[in-house]
Amino acid sequence: MKKSEQVAGNVASYIDDRTGAAGWAKKNLTKVFPDHWSFMLGEIALYSFVILLLSGTFLTFWFDPSQQEVVYNGTYAPLSHVTMSASYASTLHISFDVRGGLLMRQIHHWAALIFMAAIVVHLLRVFFTGAFRKPREANWLIGIGLLTLGIVEGFLGYSLPDDLLSGTGIRIAEAIIQAIPVVGSYLAFFAFGGAFPGHVFIPRIYIVHVLLLPGIFLALITVHLMLVWYQKHTQYPGPGRKETNVVGYPLMPVYMAKAGGFFFIVFGVTAFLGAVASINPIWLYGPYTPGQISAGSQPDWYMGWLDGLVRMAPPLETHAFGHTISWNILIPGLIIPGILFTGMALYPFIESWISGDKNEHHLLDRPRNVPNRTALGAMSLSFMLISLINGGNDVIATHFHLTINGIMWFTRFGLFIVPPIVFIITKRICLSLQRADREIVLHGRETGRLVMTPAGEFLEVHEELTPEQKWTLTQHAQPAALALPSEDAHGTRSKSAGIKGKLRARMSEANASQVAAPTAEQAKELEGGHH
Amino acid sequence: MRVNRFRRNKFAGPVLVVAALLTIGSAFSIASALPSAQKTEVSAQSTLVDEGKQIFLKGCSSCHGLNAEGGAIAPSLIGVGAAAVDFQVGTGRMPMADMSQQAMRKKPIYDAKQTAALAAYVASLAPGPATVDPTSLTWERDGNVAQGGELFRTNCAMCHNFAAQGGALTNGKYAPTLMGVEPQHIYEAMITGPQSMPKFSDKTITPAEKLSIIKWIKSAQSEPAIGGASLGRVGPVTEGLLIWTFGLGLLIAVAVWLATKAR
Ligand code: HEM
Numbered sequence A: 001m002k003k004s005e006q007v008a009g010n011v012a013s014y015i016d017d018r019t020g021a022a023g024w025a026k027k028n029l030t031k032v033f034p035d036h037w038s039f040m041l042g043e044i045a046l047y048s049f050v051i052l053l054l055s056g057t058f059l060t061f062w063f064d065p066s067q068q069e070v071v072y073n074g075t076y077a078p079l080s081h082v083t084m085s086a087s088y089a090s091t092l093h094i095s096f097d098v099r100g101g102l103l104m105r106q107i108h109h110w111a112a113l114i115f116m117a118a119i120v121v122h123l124l125r126v127f128f129t130g131a132f133r134k135p136r137e138a139n140w141l142i143g144i145g146l147l148t149l150g151i152v153e154g155f156l157g158y159s160l161p162d163d164l165l166s167g168t169g170i171r172i173a174e175a176i177i178q179a180i181p182v183v184g185s186y187l188a189f190f191a192f193g194g195a196f197p198g199h200v201f202i203p204r205i206y207i208v209h210v211l212l213l214p215g216i217f218l219a220l221i222t223v224h225l226m227l228v229w230y231q232k233h234t235q236y237p238g239p240g241r242k243e244t245n246v247v248g249y250p251l252m253p254v255y256m257a258k259a260g261g262f263f264f265i266v267f268g269v270t271a272f273l274g275a276v277a278s279i280n281p282i283w284l285y286g287p288y289t290p291g292q293i294s295a296g297s298q299p300d301w302y303m304g305w306l307d308g309l310v311r312m313a314p315p316l317e318t319h320a321f322g323h324t325i326s327w328n329i330l331i332p333g334l335i336i337p338g339i340l341f342t343g344m345a346l347y348p349f350i351e352s353w354i355s356g357d358k359n360e361h362h363l364l365d366r367p368r369n370v371p372n373r374t375a376l377g378a379m380s381l382s383f384m385l386i387s388l389i390n391g392g393n394d395v396i397a398t399h400f401h402l403t404i405n406g407i408m409w410f411t412r413f414g415l416f417i418v419p420p421i422v423f424i425i426t427k428r429i430c431l432s433l434q435r436a437d438r439e440i441v442l443h444g445r446e447t448g449r450l451v452m453t454p455a456g457e458f459l460e461v462h463e464e465l466t467p468e469q470k471w472t473l474t475q476h477a478q479p480a481a482l483a484l485p486s487e488d489a490h491g492t493r494s495k496s497a498g499i500k501g502k503l504r505a506r507m508s509e510a511n512a513s514q515v516a517a518p519t520a521e522q523a524k525e526l527e528g529g530h531h
Numbered sequence B: 001m002r003v004n005r006f007r008r009n010k011f012a013g014p015v016l017v018v019a020a021l022l023t024i025g026s027a028f029s030i031a032s033a034l035p036s037a038q039k040t041e042v043s044a045q046s047t048l049v050d051e052g053k054q055i056f057l058k059g060c061s062s063c064h065g066l067n068a069e070g071g072a073i074a075p076s077l078i079g080v081g082a083a084a085v086d087f088q089v090g091t092g093r094m095p096m097a098d099m100s101q102q103a104m105r106k107k108p109i110y111d112a113k114q115t116a117a118l119a120a121y122v123a124s125l126a127p128g129p130a131t132v133d134p135t136s137l138t139w140e141r142d143g144n145v146a147q148g149g150e151l152f153r154t155n156c157a158m159c160h161n162f163a164a165q166g167g168a169l170t171n172g173k174y175a176p177t178l179m180g181v182e183p184q185h186i187y188e189a190m191i192t193g194p195q196s197m198p199k200f201s202d203k204t205i206t207p208a209e210k211l212s213i214i215k216w217i218k219s220a221q222s223e224p225a226i227g228g229a230s231l232g233r234v235g236p237v238t239e240g241l242l243i244w245t246f247g248l249g250l251l252i253a254v255a256v257w258l259a260t261k262a263r
Helices: A003-019 A021-029 A037-060 A086-096 A101-128 A137-159 A164-178 A184-192 A201-231 A251-276 A301-312 A327-355 A371-391 A393-400 A404-443 A467-474 A499-511 A520-528 B002-008 B012-032 B035-059 B081-090 B112-125 B145-155 B183-192 B207-222 B236-261
Strands: A069-071 A083-085 A317-320 A323-326 A445-452 A458-463
Touching: A003 A021, A037 A101, A037 A201, A037 A251, A037 B236, A069 A086, A083 A086, A086 A101, A101 A137, A101 A251, A101 A301, A101 A371, A101 B236, A137 A164, A137 A201, A137 A301, A137 A327, A164 A184, A164 A301, A164 A327, A184 A201, A251 B236, A301 A327, A301 A371, A301 A404, A301 B236, A317 A327, A323 A327, A327 A371, A327 A499, A371 A393, A371 A404, A371 A499, A393 A404, A393 B236, A404 A467, B035 B112, B081 B112, B081 B183, B145 B207, B183 B207
Parallel strands: none
Antiparallel strands: A069 A083, A317 A323, A445 A458
């Protein structure tokens, strides 16, 4: 043994003797991870969070979160001698006078957009494959928490530079706070330390943005990943993959190498965007002044749907007991998002209540095999998309020569009409995909080759699927609907059979509508060889 | 030295004023002593008006009426002034091509001389703001970019967007982009207030401030793309679009590639 190897060995056994690390490492570093591109979406979110931490820390060295008025005398001539807040001036300073400052600002902001987009597609993957089912409900809830806090964190970041656009956003946030009945105006007064815009808001949200929320993020992300670790990753159905095993690659070295490489790719894409595409050019927006506003003021995309809802709300107010209730802000700004996010958070529990399914699941669903859930997801997406379209109505109007009013009316009606249609269509598509699966399993794949039988008939050759392929297409369970609990064995109405019971039975029935998958015998029959 | 001593003299001021008045006075008397010169100017002016009237009858009267008194589809032009005509015709908005939401900017149909004739004709109907002489717009020398920016954000950005890229108004109307608009037409737009745009009198925005606004618009136009591609300077919408298409698209493509790679 060489000297150096000896030293290394000694160090290793020193650590192992004291921590038992070798056993830990053997158990955990060989842990297996399944391999699918859609399992890397969460990683994109994770890596962009790391990029946000690094670039954000860089920004804190120069950013001055103060609404103190200063006169600008930096290098950006079109703003020289303009009075502005210190936070705006310091953001200008970062952009023009700090080496690499503008690049870092742009990387930070692009990373924020990628972070939120990755969270959303990650969530969609989890939703459509049913990865949120028992025992992973807790991680679903943490995910919803991360999404919600991400929106807040992004909005606060967007508000920090105190440019015209962020001021406009804060103003809308203030209006939403004020719209909360009874306590709204007190809450707003409390948040702004007096009248809008005041002098304390930016210092306050700064601490929330750089300390409080990142801390919560770190904690939640840690728990999120630990749960993935202990509950093991789900996997797509396939030959050899069971509820009780995980098929994939060991964490060390294959998965780690890939993950490490992927981090640098995410970093590379973000840095590339930061270098070649301008984002949030605050020097063009100018400093925030309450009297000013720009045409086409928009929030970042992850708030765009909310803005779109607020924009399409018809003016509706009631006056009661000396209070004004602004429904036109309250409904789109608080009530609808509240319903959406609560519904999203509770969805795993709602689904298992409807289906009566209390089993653990480690194999993922193919979306087509759960038509109701898939249709519901598509429907919710269409709702969000329509709201988002209205959020950009002014920019869309000028670029596609449409009218703002036209877009607004389209989205007002579309919001109620399109999602149900999307639901029906998606469900039908799922069912026909199931039917196609059944056809293929039972009759093989059409090859397009024609052969002539001795009797002179022409037949198309159907190529039979391999047993593995058949397994993949038929392995899923198709639970029956819950029995209507309205009548018990004696024909008398049971207690639980109120409206709730009926509703549950009806939904369960809709949930269970499936094209029957071929049974194992039916699938085997083919091997007997007709066709 | 000499000049200095002269200027220190307490009579210097009054003497200068008298001298200046004398010069101006004599210049005037010489001018009025040349009646023939003035006459040719007047007649040149009236032929210009006549010429303008002819063009007007052919090109504009179908909508604006034979005497520019207005009609069912177009407003009266009496009192709008030469500046309005110079702006509308000089930017190609008039004659209006189709009666859509708003007269659109297009390639002008009339040349500078014909435009001047039309302007002279409309100005002869009733007094109104005169055509702006481009050489009198000393924005490059006298304008203040920073002040212009503040004025622009206060008075114009709500319609024309923070970077003068244009924006949508209600009912399909829009405030156009101001990139590439002649300084003369920017000035005229402010004093005449075309269509949905308000008029900015010299009281609300002084002539000097107008020069500053022009200077800011021109500086925004010539500003290099700081920080990379500008994405149209319309705010977060294009940024969001880019992240969902290029940004996330590329990352997902890489994820798919990585997942197939190590098989
Ligand atoms: C999930 C995490 C985060 C998100 C979504 C986010 C988002 C944003 C956004 C959108 C901005 C506006 C930037 C601009 O365009 O100028 C911003 C600004 C800022 N962020 Fe973050 N951020 C996050 C985490 C952090 C962290 C961890 C730090 C520091 C430790 C930080 C520090 C800052 C600072 C100092 C600014 C203001 C400076 C400037 O605007 O140039 N951020 N953030």
